[in-house]
Amino acid sequence: MTDSPPLVEMKNMNVTFGGVHAVEDVSIDLRPGEILGLVGGNGAGKSTLIKTLSGAQKPDSGQIFINGNPATIDNPRDAKALGVETIYQTLALAENIDAPGNMFLGRELVTRLGTLDDSAMEDASRRVMGRLNPKFENFKTPVTSLSGGQRQSVAIARAVHFNARILIMDEPTAALGPAETEQVRELMRQLKREGIGIILISHDIHDVFDLSDRISVMLQGRLVGTVNREDVTMDEVLAMIIVGKQPGELTSTDLADLHG
Amino acid sequence: MLRASEIDTRMLGMLALLLVIWVGFHFMSGGTFLTPRNLWNLSVQFSPVAIMATGMVLVIVSRNIDLSVGSMLGLVGMAMAIIQAEIIPDIFGFDHPATWIVVLLIGLALGALVGVFQGAVVAYIGVPSFIVTLGGLLVWRGVAWSLASGRTIAPMDSTFQLLGGGSRGSIGEVGSWVIAGLAVAAIVFYLVNDRRQRKRFGFTLRPMWSLVTVGVVGSLAVLGAVWTMNSYYLPVNVARQVAEERGLAWPEGGLDIPLGISYPVLIALGVMLVMGFIANRRRYGRYVFSIGGNPEAAELGGINTRWTVVKTFMVMGILVGVAAAVTIARLNAATSGLGTLAELYVIAAAVIGGTSLSGGIGTIPGAVLGALVMQSLQSGMVLMRVDAPLQDIVVGVVLVVAVAVDVFYRRRSER
Known part of the structure; x- marks a missing residue:
């Protein structure tokens, strides 16, 4: 796996908001079939x-390489053209539009006459x-009337459909219950087997530990470090998250503080 | 059951409201409201408001507002009037056959230009549309006035006048029945095609009783409307002229020559169809609705939201151009006060027709029906000889009540 060229390489990324360094000199990479x-x-x-990778935020400086080629990502369209799909925390759904309409938002299927092909979009959505949520049946109602889990399914379906x-x-x-989370x-895991690279952002350290191959830790806009999941314990990752110390630098007093 | 039938309960409610207004005025006015003559005039007067309301729906759906449409109508109308009454005759002479189309195209282009300008300030500079178009309300009115220094410009080109209806500006009996036939055929085709598409993909079908009811009621409404239009006859002196032109003998008791559907109504219906198509069947319409639902989601979906907003104001401007043409053609003149307060009627029509001021929700046919409700109220009050100030009070109250009912209705449907 280490021999394949990185799918994504982000080098020395910087983003500031009015003098505040939101992202400072961060470099990460992602390989095919890997969950980071x-x-x-x-x-x-x-x-x-990650918004600089999905095109939602322009970086002040830094370089992005996709499959080893330098990439310019100025807006979400550029990112999608490069095969980058994003499931946002806010889900980014238009509340007044139905599930198929949201799945194809900005990439609508049209008939030969240039009109929206609603039937074909509904068919593809179904x-x-x-595959994702077989119980889902509300293809005609605006997503505002769907449950949290159903809405999340729509956002995930949108990302998966376009062969990211x-x-x-x-x-x-x-927003998901236990059964949906397992789905x-x-x-x-299935997408990973298909060779897709996934960047997983989560508050749930257990989730990350169960699924990731490598873990990158950020603190106050900087990268603390990137570690192989197999080489570290959960405590060590927690220490990186909270006090920003590398696994090697961790002392027994730090550990005691963490648990104290 | 009503839900499975896919009949829009909101539309049903509006039709019921319209019925109440019509029947109510009919009795209160001593039986003069529901006459071919009144309904024909009502249909002509309603056209400019309906035309602009279809554009206002998209503007409001995209979370914007256009307060300048009345003043824009004044500006574009005045410009078109000056061109055909004072500029073209000097060069090509009076009533040149191409005058009407040249003037109309210039009017549409001017409307589009003003719309693009306002839209660009909203979308690219980021000034709220409320402020941009409030400024526009003053600016365009001022420009309209200074174009003619407050004079009234008349008369209009004789072909151009047909755009405004009037005794010659309708398509006659046969043409009206042809339109009715086409409309009924379109209703049947739509229902059959929808059913076929659903079968193709194996989706749930609409119940047969609902399909048949919608088809029959829709067709009857079309036929009834056209029958009414055809029951209004040319005034005697015009009828005599027409009879002479056609070489008909003038009988002792006079001749009943039906007017049929007027051009303004035909234009309004055409605009409704085109705008409905754009709103529901084209990507652009989907984008407008997505911006109204969640601007951030639209942006993240890769939609060029700014350009979409500019286009929305451009469409509004073009429709103001159409409405201005109809208005000055009907009046056979342009005054500097042309279109004053039209913005209120247009916004009221859209809102009564179910357009939500918080964006994302609205329908084109709803707005047209809203325009019909507004115009019916006004015409009815005129028939009953209600004083102008009282008319304003009633219109204002109706607007607020309509929105209050809407807010209540939406809150309940959200549980």
Whole structure:
């Protein structure tokens, strides 16, 4: 796996908001068929960092390489053209539009006459949803009337349908019950087997530990470090998240503080 | 059961309201409201408001507002009037056959230009549309006035006048029945095609009783409307002229020549169809609704939201151009006060028709029906000789009540 070129390489990314360094000189990479956990406390800069990859936020400086080629990502369209799909924490759904309309938002299927092909979009939605959430049946109602889990399913279905090479998942299971969460986890394992690279952002350290191959930790806009999941314990990752210390630097007093 | 039938309960409610207004006025006015003559005039007067209301729906759905449409109507109307009454005759002479189309195209272009300008300030500079178009309300009125220094410009080109209806501006009996036939055929085709599409993909079908009811009621409404239009006859002197032109003998008791559907109504219906198509069947319409539902989601979906907003104001401007043409053609003149307060009627029509001021929700046919409700109220009050100030009070109260009912209805449907 180490021999394959990185799917994504983000080098020395910087984002500032009015003098505040939200992301400071952060470099991460993602390989094919890998799940990279991206963790850190609130305001650590995780969401801002991945927004520069999904096209929702322009970085002040830094370089992004996709499959080893330098990439310019100025807006969400550029990112999607490069095979980067994102499931946002806010889900980014238009409340007044039905599930198929949201799945194809900005990429609507049209007939030969240039009119919206609602039937074809509904048909495609039903097929993707059959894989994700077979119980989902509300294809005609605006998503505002759907439950949290159903809405999340729509957001995930949208990302999966367009054959992403790189998938960014920002808190993908936040609104889901246990059964649905397991479905999403199984889906992630399946996508991983298909060679898709996934960046997983989660508050749930157990989630990240169960699924990730590597874990990148951020604190106050900086990268604390990236570690192989197999080489570290959960305590060591927690120490990175909270006090920003590398696993090697951790002393027994630090550990005592963490648990105290 | 009503839900499975897929009949829009809101539309049903509006039709019921319209019925109440019509029957109510009919009795209160001593039987003069539901006459072919009144309904024909009502249909002509309602057209400009209906035309603009279809555009206002998209503007409001995209979380914007356009307060300048009345003043824009004044500006575009005045410009079109000056061109056809004072500029073209000097060069090509009076009543040149191409005058009407040249003037109309200039009017539409001017409307589009003003719309793009306002839309660009809203979308690219980020000034709220309320402020931009409030400024526009003053600016365009001022420009309209200074174009003619407050004079009234008349008369209009004789072909151009047909756009406004009037005794010659309708398509006659046969043409009206042809339109009715086409409309009924379209209703049947739509229902059959929808059913076929659903069968193709194996979706749930609409129950047969609902299909048949909608088809029959829709067709009867079309036929009834056209029958009414055809029951209004040309005034005697015009009828005599027409009879002479057609070489008909003038019988002792006079000749009943039906007017049929007027051009303004035909234009309004055409605009409704085109705008409905754009709103529901084109990507652009989907984008407008997604911006209204969640601007951030639209942006993240890769939609060029700014350009979409500019286009929405442009469409509004073009429709103001159409409405201005109809208005000055009907009056056969342009005054500097043309279109004053039209913005209120247009916004009221859209809102009464179910457009939500918080954005994301609204329908084109609803707005047209809203325009019909507004115009019916006004015409009815005129028939009953209600004083102008009292008319304003009633219109204002109706607007607020309509929105209050709407807010209540939506809150309940959200549980």
